[in-house]
Amino acid sequence: TGSDGPPDGDLREEHALLAEEIRKHRIAYYQEAAPTVSDAEFDALFRRLEELEALHPELVSNDSPTQEVGGEVSSAFTPVDHLARMYSLEDVFSLEELKVWLDRATAGVEQRSPGAGIQWLTELKIDGLAVNLLYRDGELVRAATRGDGVTGEDITHNVLTIASIPKRLAGTDHPEVVEIRGEVFFPTKEFGQLNERMVAAGKAPFANPRNAAAGSLRQKDPAMTAERPLDMYVHGIGARTGLSAETQSGTYELLKAWGLPTSPYYRVLQDQAEVVAFIEHYGDHRHDLLHEIDGIVVKVDSFALQRALGHTSRVPRWSVAYKYPPEEVNTKLLDILVNV
Ligand code: NAD
Numbered sequence: 001t002g003s004d005g006p007p008d009g010d011l012r013e014e015h016a017l018l019a020e021e022i023r024k025h026r027i028a029y030y031q032e033a034a035p036t037v038s039d040a041e042f043d044a045l046f047r048r049l050e051e052l053e054a055l056h057p058e059l060v061s062n063d064s065p066t067q068e069v070g071g072e073v074s075s076a077f078t079p080v081d082h083l084a085r086m087y088s089l090e091d092v093f094s095l096e097e098l099k100v101w102l103d104r105a106t107a108g109v110e111q112r113s114p115g116a117g118i119q120w121l122t123e124l125k126i127d128g129l130a131v132n133l134l135y136r137d138g139e140l141v142r143a144a145t146r147g148d149g150v151t152g153e154d155i156t157h158n159v160l161t162i163a164s165i166p167k168r169l170a171g172t173d174h175p176e177v178v179e180i181r182g183e184v185f186f187p188t189k190e191f192g193q194l195n196e197r198m199v200a201a202g203k204a205p206f207a208n209p210r211n212a213a214a215g216s217l218r219q220k221d222p223a224m225t226a227e228r229p230l231d232m233y234v235h236g237i238g239a240r241t242g243l244s245a246e247t248q249s250g251t252y253e254l255l256k257a258w259g260l261p262t263s264p265y266y267r268v269l270q271d272q273a274e275v276v277a278f279i280e281h282y283g284d285h286r287h288d289l290l291h292e293i294d295g296i297v298v299k300v301d302s303f304a305l306q307r308a309l310g311h312t313s314r315v316p317r318w319s320v321a322y323k324y325p326p327e328e329v330n331t332k333l334l335d336i337l338v339n340v
Contacts, residue, residue: 006056006058007052007055007056007058007059011052011056011059012059014052015049015052015053015056015059018045018048018049018052019049019064019065021045022042022045022046022049022065022070023065025037025042025045026065026070026071026072027072029042030070030071030072030074030214031072031073031074032074033206033211033214033215033218034207034211035207035211038326039294039326040326043091043093043323046065046066047093049064049065049066050066053066062313066314067312067313067314068148068149068313068314069086069087069088069146069147069148069149069314070088070148071130071145071146071147071148071149071152072147072148073145073147073148073151073152073153074153074218076153076218076220077145077153077154077155077218078153078154079147079151079152079153079154080142080144080151080152080153080154081150081151082132082144082149082150082151082152082179082238082239083134083177083179083238083239084179084238084239085149085150085238086130086132086146086147086149086152086181086238087149087311087314087315087316088149088314088315089125089297089315089316089319089320089321090315090319090320090321091295091320091321091322091323092320092321092322092323093322093323093325095276095279095322098275098276098279098298098320098322099272101320102120102272102275102298102320105118105300105309105317105318105320106118108308108309108317109300109305109308109309112305112308112309113304113305113308116302116305118300118301118302118305119247119268119269119270119300119301119302120268120269120270120271120272120274120275120298120299120300120301121247121248121249121266121267121268121269121298121299121300121301122266122267122269122275122278122279122296122297122298122299123235123263123265123266123267123296123297123299124263124265124266124282124289124291124293124296124297125293125294125295125296125297125321125322125323126183126185126233126235126263126291126292126293127185127208127209127210127291127292127293127294128183128184128185128186128209128210128213128232128291129145129183129184129185129210129213129214129217130145130146130181130182130183131143131144131145131146131155131159131181131182131183131184131217131232132144132145132146132152132179132180132181132238133159133165133179133180133181133182134177134178134179135169135174135177135178135179135180136176136177137176138168138169138172138174138258139167139168139169140156140159140160140165140166140167140168141156142154142156143155143156143158143159143160143165144156145217145218149314153218155217155218157222158217158218158219158222158225159184159217160222161222161225161226161230162184162225162230162231162232164231164232164261165232165260165261166258166259166260169258169259169260170257170258170259171257171258173244173254174254174258175240175241175242175243176241176242177239177240177241178237178238178239178240178241178243179237179238179239179240180234180236180237180238180255180260181234181235181236181237181238182232182233182234182235182236182260182261183232183233183235184213184217184230184231184232185209185210185213185230185231185232185233185290185291185292186209186210186212186213186216186228186229186230186231186291187209187229187231187290187291188209188287188289188290188291188292189290190229191206191208191209191212194206194212194228195212208292209291209292210292212228213230216228216230217230231261231290231291232261233261233262233263233291234252234255234260234261234262234263235263235297236248237251237255245303246302246303246304247301247302247303248299248300248301248303248306249266249268249301252266265282265289268301275298278296279296279322282296283324286324293324294323294324295321295322295323295324296321296322297319297320297321297322298319298320298321298322299318299319300318300319305318306318
């Protein structure tokens with residue numbers, strides 16, 4: 001970073017236009033589940049906005065898309081506030097950028113807790129929809145979309161139709177109040193069949209399983225959601241009234257014991273070379289999975305170190321998403337469209 005001097009009028013205008021375009025795409029993606037550009041195109045616009053702001057920090061305002069979690073809340077749903085804020089993730093698009101990020105996090109930890117050392121929790125970046133589950137006395141009392149991180153959309157009735165999400169937590173050692181975060185996804189295997197049915201019924205097919213998950217979950221009628229084979233994996237925890245685990249991985253073990261669906265694919269790794277090997281392995285096997293992934297998430301496993309690194313207004317500083325290069329257009333979908 002570093003300033004090239006005050007931004008000229010052209011740069012200010014480019015910044016304003018880009019921010020406006022990104023806001024428009026976020027509304028299409030989050031509120032309408034009908035994006036008009038690919039994720040890679042969206043990511044390139046977002047990246048350009050970040051570059052402009054890195055060169056000219058004067059351009060950063062509180063309402064810049066870089067400073068906000070971008071899940072616009074639709075008026076079709078009742079808004080609900082999360083007890084603890086939900087965040088997005090910082091993206092990196094190459095192993096070089098990942099190394100810079102890992103080195104920076106390591107230096108940040110070393111500065112705050114000398115000699116602590118870091119264990120990296122690596123897991124799949126599920127291409128679905130973030131959902132916050134609120135359990136009181138072990139009972140599922142509310143479910144909401146992430147929304148802007150502070151306020152989400154109440155989708156409790158729809159989430160209650162998802163078989164793998166327990167209505168009641170198993171055991172008795174859970175906190176009185178606990179928020180559990182995860183990703184609801186549309187299994188890849190069933191996606192083609194859903195689109196065939198949509199087209200046969202004269203409706204527009206979904207562009208990808210992520211949009212099918214969002215469209216299925218954000219229905220006004222829970223009976224419609226119940227017909228879709230939605231599933232979920234949990235990947236985080238929000239507010240809680242006490243928890244025996246001190247690590248992200250230890251928390252997953254607890255969540256699993258409470259009957260929540262945890263991913264079988266996470267690992268706790270000791271060094272950067274192992275993290276890179278994990279990324280390369282799933283780069284080769286991303287189509288052998290139950291759900292689509294768009295990358296790998298790397299997290300500092302220790303809660304004490306997560307707290308030491310903290311958050312920005314948009315993302316945690318203890319986690320990063322490595323995004324795989326974009327793939328060819330879904331050929332199955334193209335076939336369907338061509339045959340309409
Ligand atoms: P993101 O999808 O890059 O990352 C954050 C989200 O990842 C979290 O909120 C969480 O729900 C999810 N996630 C999946 N697996 C996870 C795991 N194992 N651990 C933690 N989190 C996990 O960020 P975002 O803010 O939700 O959305 C931005 C992305 O959405 C963009 O990079 C773009 O790809 C896409 N997008 C596309 C358009 C478009 O018009 N095509 C518009 C807006 C956003």
